[in-house]
Amino acid sequence: GQVQLDLARVRLLLERQHLGEARTLAEQIVQAHPNNAEAVAALAGAEDAIGRHRRAAALFDRAVQLDPNDPDIQTSRASSARDNGGFAGVTPEAEFRRDGDREYRAFTRVEEPVTPSWRLFGGYDINHAILRTVLHPTGVTSGFSGERQRGQVGAQYEMEEGHTSRLAVFANEGYVGGGGQFNYVEDDAKTNLSVEYHRANWDYSDLLADNGWRDQVAVGREQRFAGFFE
16 A cells, blocks of 8 residues: 555656656665566656656566556556657748748658667758848848758767767768767756757858858756746
8 A cells, every 4th residue: 555655656746847756766666666567667757757768668668577467557668669769750841031031941850769779860951041131251242042951960879877978960061060969867957068060050041041050069957946836
């Protein structure tokens, strides 16, 4: 009975996004009851929500081995595998501005796990733009009508602790760039460091027309404050 009460508390903590507290409690239950499939699945769900997908997948497999007939565990494992599996998609966009400028964009993304630790990814973007006024680096102003293309390929490695390293090569019109990203995962926070060199930049019309690029170093921190407004 106490185990069921503790598992109910784990589910409530996950629902309220107290991920670190939920993981700690689930881990304590598993240590006390290592053959309890429901407890192992609860720990897998907590690890998955935090971002430790490798660890979560191994725990879900262990839970299924302990109780292969539990439909809830099967559903949770399938949902996790679907959310963290490969994907391919195209996102079309159209933008019409007051000054008469128009842009028609399509973003293609493909990502595929090749091992529990490694995944490959790629992307191809195309932008057909009609711009009335563009300021070129020479100081000359003119209109622009044409297409711009860019792409990227790379690989990502995920450590057991959930930290990920991502490296990419940027293929742009007339030049090549590259970049890297490292994500450090904690129970209730994530820290990100990213570096980009010569990545095609379409944020501004002038850069789009002249095949401009961006060099950037960025650091970000995401902190969960679950329950702050409760």
